[in-house]
Amino acid sequence: MGDEVVLLDFNLSMFCVRVKIALAEKGVEFENKVEDLVNTKSALLLQMNPVYKKVPVLIHNGKPISESLIIVEYIDEIWKDRAPLLPTDPYQRAQARFWADFVDQKVHEVAKRIWTGKVGEHEAEKKELVENLKQLEEALGEMPYFGGDTFGFVDIALIPFYKWFSSYEKIGNFKLDCPKLTAWANRCLVKESVSKFVSDEKDVHEFVLSHRKRIGVD
Numbered sequence: 501m502g503d504e505v506v507l508l509d510f511n512l513s514m515f516c517v518r519v520k521i522a523l524a525e526k527g528v529e530f531e532n533k534v535e536d537l538v539n540t541k542s543a544l545l546l547q548m549n550p551v552y553k554k555v556p557v558l559i560h561n562g563k564p565i566s567e568s569l570i571i572v573e574y575i576d577e578i579w580k581d582r583a584p585l586l587p588t589d590p591y592q593r594a595q596a597r598f599w600a601d602f603v604d605q606k607v608h609e610v611a612k613r614i615w616t617g618k619v620g621e622h623e624a625e626k627k628e629l630v631e632n633l634k635q636l637e638e639a640l641g642e643m644p645y646f647g648g649d650t651f652g653f654v655d656i657a658l659i660p661f662y663k664w665f666s667s668y669e670k671i672g673n674f675k676l677d678c679p680k681l682t683a684w685a686n687r688c689l690v691k692e693s694v695s696k697f698v699s700d701e702k703d704v705h706e707f708v709l710s711h712r713k714r715i716g717v718d
């Protein structure tokens with residue numbers, strides 16, 4: 501019997517995009533159930549992720565897995581015969597997990613304070629975000645991908661956020677000057693698994709503006 505793979509999804513969620521890219525890299529077909537996060541969460545989401553009540557949730561043969569990076573690791577372990585995402589060497593694996601966590605703590609968390617914050621505030625966060633992207637450029641070094649010669653775990657963790665960079669710039673009224681990351685992103689975007697699922701910058705910005713109205717900062 502084949503695997504039953506269901507994704508509780510929200511199109512503009514960078515965390516959901518990670519999971520879709522990982523599944524595409526592995527060539528795994530899945531059923532997409534799109535959640536209406538703005539209005540009401542489905543009973544299925546509340547049942548499958550009762551702790552955080554967030555997407556993405558991967559439901560594999562009826563069993564739920566939550567948290568995007570944990571899901572991507574799970575996908576890598578289950579479909580381990582193709583397109584490896586994490587390195588096999590324990591030290592390299594630890595490094596990959598370190599940088600993926602850095603993306604969550606030091607890119608997502610810092611950027612979110614900017615794009616959900618009042619215009620003109622968060623000067624410290626803007627400086628920090630620029631610094632943090634520089635750190636990522638240093639980690640990338642001269643490699644084509646964070647995974648080295650092949651696209652992997654850290655690439656999957658970061659690439660969905662790239663499509664949000666221009667919104668961070670517009671809301672924060674500052675510039676993210678990161679030529680190495682731009683070149684890296686362009687390499688990633690050539691891949692069908694990536695281009696098929698990353699969000700459109702215009703849609704992201706529309707969402708950002710409507711979210712800001714909803715939470716009352718604009």
Ligand SMILES: N[C@@H](CCC(=O)N[C@@H](CS)C(=O)NCC(=O)O)C(=O)O
Pocket residue numbers: 510512513514515537553554555556566567568569
């Ligand atoms: N750390 C989580 C973050 C997931 C997350 O924040 N999901 C958002 C969509 S981008 C969500 O479901 N939000 C609904 C809510 O917060 O109630 C992951 O990596 O999966």
